[in-house]
Amino acid sequence: MSRRALGLAVFVGALGLWEAWARGRPTFLVPPASAVLERAWEVWPTGDFLGAVGASLGRLAVGFLIGATAGLAVGLAMGASTRVRRLLEPLVDLARSLPPIALLPVAIVAFGVGDGMRIAVIAVGLSFPILLGALDGVRAVPPETRDTAALLRLGAAERTLRVYLPAALPSIAAGVRVAAPIGLVLIVISELTGEGEGVGRYIVFQQSQFNVPEVYGGILFLGLLGFALNALLALAERRLLSWHDGATGAAR
Amino acid sequence: MRLVRRPNVAGWLFVAFVAVAAEAAVRLLDLHDSVPTPSATLRALGDEVRSGALPAELATTLESYVVGFGLAVVLGVGLGVALGASRLLRDASSVTVEFLRPIPGVAIIPLAMLAFGLGEPMRRFVIAYAALWPILVHTAAAVRGIDSRLHDVARTNGVAGSSGLVRVSLPAAIPGIATGIRVSASIALLVAVTVEFVTGTDGLGAYMQQQQLAFRLPELYAAVVVVGLLGYAVNVGLRALERRAVPWSGEQRAALM
Numbered sequence: 001m002s003r004r005a006l007g008l009a010v011f012v013g014a015l016g017l018w019e020a021w022a023r024g025r026p027t028f029l030v031p032p033a034s035a036v037l038e039r040a041w042e043v044w045p046t047g048d049f050l051g052a053v054g055a056s057l058g059r060l061a062v063g064f065l066i067g068a069t070a071g072l073a074v075g076l077a078m079g080a081s082t083r084v085r086r087l088l089e090p091l092v093d094l095a096r097s098l099p100p101i102a103l104l105p106v107a108i109v110a111f112g113v114g115d116g117m118r119i120a121v122i123a124v125g126l127s128f129p130i131l132l133g134a135l136d137g138v139r140a141v142p143p144e145t146r147d148t149a150a151l152l153r154l155g156a157a158e159r160t161l162r163v164y165l166p167a168a169l170p171s172i173a174a175g176v177r178v179a180a181p182i183g184l185v186l187i188v189i190s191e192l193t194g195e196g197e198g199v200g201r202y203i204v205f206q207q208s209q210f211n212v213p214e215v216y217g218g219i220l221f222l223g224l225l226g227f228a229l230n231a232l233l234a235l236a237e238r239r240l241l242s243w244h245d246g247a248t249g250a251a252r
Numbered sequence: 253m254r255l256v257r258r259p260n261v262a263g264w265l266f267v268a269f270v271a272v273a274a275e276a277a278v279r280l281l282d283l284h285d286s287v288p289t290p291s292a293t294l295r296a297l298g299d300e301v302r303s304g305a306l307p308a309e310l311a312t313t314l315e316s317y318v319v320g321f322g323l324a325v326v327l328g329v330g331l332g333v334a335l336g337a338s339r340l341l342r343d344a345s346s347v348t349v350e351f352l353r354p355i356p357g358v359a360i361i362p363l364a365m366l367a368f369g370l371g372e373p374m375r376r377f378v379i380a381y382a383a384l385w386p387i388l389v390h391t392a393a394a395v396r397g398i399d400s401r402l403h404d405v406a407r408t409n410g411v412a413g414s415s416g417l418v419r420v421s422l423p424a425a426i427p428g429i430a431t432g433i434r435v436s437a438s439i440a441l442l443v444a445v446t447v448e449f450v451t452g453t454d455g456l457g458a459y460m461q462q463q464q465l466a467f468r469l470p471e472l473y474a475a476v477v478v479v480g481l482l483g484y485a486v487n488v489g490l491r492a493l494e495r496r497a498v499p500w501s502g503e504q505r506a507a508l509m
Binding site: 003004006007008010011014029086087088089090091093094095097098099100101102104105106108109110181184185187188189192200203204207210212215216218219220222223224225226227230 | 472
């Protein structure tokens with residue numbers, strides 16, 4: 001049996017066991033796998049559910065753009081100058097140690113319970129992996145390259161944008177890969193309370209109605225979303241960064 | 253390369269400067285409705301620590317955190333070593349692990365609440381579940397990635413089988429395991445506080461939620477400071493532990509190269 005087939009067989013076997021166990025002793029808490037899939041099949045194509053998915057992904061995209069821009073700017077500045085790095089390091093270390101859930105009540109107080117609050121939580125949470133990716137990437141620029149840039153008398157801005165940024169791209173891409181699963185977590189966290197729609201709201205609402213198969217379905221959807229996001233980013237990274245030596249080296 | 257770490261005076265002065273700037277901004281722009289001043293936050297922090305409220309919530313959070321995270325470490329390292337050492341187990345579990353791993357840990361909180369109620373067992377379960385995956389995956393990859401020459405040397409010296417696993421594979425995999433543990437530690441803390449925020453009964457998360465609902469901003473921010481310091485202590489502590497346990501890996505290795 002091929003390696004993949006064995007893994008698949010075990011997975012299907014586990015699903016079968018779940019099905020048999022749930023059918024053998026029907027409980028409210030563990031619906032059969034088939035019931036979960038059946039409900040997912042019915043619910044996922046509906047406008048309500050797709051609208052919720054779109055709302056979550058839209059906020060994720062906007063939050064990512066804001067957070068990544070800020071993280072990139074600070075990370076590049078910290079990488080390009082030792083002085084800036086020493087100055088900002090304790091502040092950044094403190095800020096990134098704060099679990100994003102602590103941002104939620106803070107953002108609610110400042111922005112209310114709507115989209116602004118959610119986007120703020122996502123933006124802050126996603127800025128740190130990008131910041132660290134940019135910082136590590138610039139710090140790894142070989143001294144010869146730095147010396148050459150200095151020799152060419154490139155200004156700070158030009159040096160950062162034309163030398164450090166391209167050199168740091170694989171590391172920034174790695175930061176984006178790290179950010180993707182965090183983004184899913186932030187979707188859930190930012191939708192724990194408040195109004196409006198979203199996948200997180202969907203799960204919370206179905207749970208409050210004790211619709212157990214729907215709760216399983218929502219969690220399953222997030223897992224598939226995470227899987228798809230990761231695959232998409234891996235593909236984009238291979239396509240966009242194939243010119244970079246570091247990309248092929250880092251691809252293992 | 254700098255072996256002795258100088259205290260970063262400029263950096264900490266900058267933290268103080270940001271606090272003073274925030275104080276001025278809140279006062280001058282009259283933002284009291286959405287942000288408390290740092291001085292009011294410090295006062296609230298002092299009061300809440302002296303009254304015993306915050307220490308009690310902190311103890312509750314720490315208890316579920318330590319137990320849940322400890323469970324994840326034991327299970328994650330154990331399962332990870334098994335998966336890393338056996339190709340059969342690795343192949344058999346591959347699809348199942350790939351399926352379960354991307355599910356965000358916080359997403360299973362609503363389900364766990366239905367299954368286990370709001371008490372301590374539910375919290376420990378959710379924390380352990382969320383923290384398990386990074387440890388498991390890093391451990392398996394580290395055990396699997398051990399230089400095969402190491403095993404050859406061990407075999408020629410008569411070390412094989414389970415003693416080889418303990419005396420060769422495990423030490424060689426420690427840097428990878430340490431990375432997994434460090435990643436999981438932040439996830440576990442996040443989930444620990446989130447669970448409390450959702451259930452709203454006790455712990456730092458519940459305390460934050462209650463202060464937010466009551467609109468007691470200095471107290472809310474005081475709790476945020478405590479959670480942040482806890483996260484900072486976990487990060488710094490684990491990094492120091494890692495440097496001690498595996499002086500040849502990570503930052504140190506990069507610095508030596």
